[in-house]
Amino acid sequence: MTLPLIAIPADIRHLDKADWHAVQTQYVNAVLKVANGMPIIIPALETGADLQTVLDRVDGVLISGSATNVHPSLYGADWTEADGPFDPARDATSLELIRQTIERGIPLLAICRGIQELNVALGGTLAREIQDQPGTWDHRKPPVESRDEMYSIRQPVLIEQGSCMERYLGLTGEVQVNSLHRQAIGEKAPRLQVEAKAQDGTIEAVSVIGATGFAVGVQWHPEYWAEGDRPSRALFEAFGAAVRDYAAHRPKA
Numbered sequence: 330m331t332l333p334l335i336a337i338p339a340d341i342r343h344l345d346k347a348d349w350h351a352v353q354t355q356y357v358n359a360v361l362k363v364a365n366g367m368p369i370i371i372p373a374l375e376t377g378a379d380l381q382t383v384l385d386r387v388d389g390v391l392i393s394g395s396a397t398n399v400h401p402s403l404y405g406a407d408w409t410e411a412d413g414p415f416d417p418a419r420d421a422t423s424l425e426l427i428r429q430t431i432e433r434g435i436p437l438l439a440i441c442r443g444i445q446e447l448n449v450a451l452g453g454t455l456a457r458e459i460q461d462q463p464g465t466w467d468h469r470k471p472p473v474e475s476r477d478e479m480y481s482i483r484q485p486v487l488i489e490q491g492s493c494m495e496r497y498l499g500l501t502g503e504v505q506v507n508s509l510h511r512q513a514i515g516e517k518a519p520r521l522q523v524e525a526k527a528q529d530g531t532i533e534a535v536s537v538i539g540a541t542g543f544a545v546g547v548q549w550h551p552e553y554w555a556e557g558d559r560p561s562r563a564l565f566e567a568f569g570a571a572v573r574d575y576a577a578h579r580p581k582a
């Protein structure tokens with residue numbers, strides 16, 4: 330039995346004096362071990378990406394989190410270097426990939442930077458340095474060395490009643506999640522439906538209105554504990570089920 334293919338666009342990372350197209354291991358493992366798909370890393374290209382070629386072949390798309398921020402010019406905002414770090418190659422690849430993935434009805438799961446890209450790709454804006462806004466919690470990653478502590482599950486999020494997230498997570502009401510972000514959805518894109526919020530009003534999960542398949546974004550990081558934490562696992566399992574369904578019924582190329 331062959332595994333369905335799940336595309337993950339890369340970040341550009343500078344390591345050992347060279348630029349690398351990189352994806353964190355947790356995303357690869359969550360796709361492979363919980364969604365039961367074969368991850369395919371898509372290079373981050375500022376120009377020349379043939380996304381049709383990719384989307385003709387894959388059965389799902391996962392947009393990962395990243396320490397970099399979507400460039401504010403992409404949502405019409407003024408900016409300074411303090412709004413960075415930026416990754417223009419990742420922006421160019423994933424924003425267009427998101428639009429084409431939704432258009433084709435290919436299952437899409439967008440995580441952290443991913444939900445922010447999903448909002449911008451569909452015409453929304455981002456709020457920056459949200460911890461400085463009165464009444465907003467500090468959602469940033471804790472200043473600790475250990476990755477497990479950084480990604481610890483420590484913040485409540487309220488799932489909207491009757492939302493598809495309720496179905497995917499298999500629970501109602503409150504879910505505890507991790508949190509590692511300075512930005513969040515500002516003006517919501519008209520095509521996005523709020524699926525979950527934090528008590529400070531931060532949008533924590535969305536779905537795409539009118540999408541023909543699974544198309545959701547979450548501001549937290551289900552990939553990190555996908556094998557052990559029940560709601561994290563449930564979300565990746567629901568994504569995997571949607572991917573297998575797409576693979577079984579995919580339009581002939």
Ligand SMILES: N[C@@H](CCC(=O)NCCCC(=O)O)C(=O)O
Pocket residue numbers: 393394395396397398440441442443445470509510511512513
């Ligand atoms: N940069 C954006 C998106 C946040 C995000 O995706 N965080 C992942 C953190 C990865 C890491 O640093 O290990 C924001 O800050 O809102």
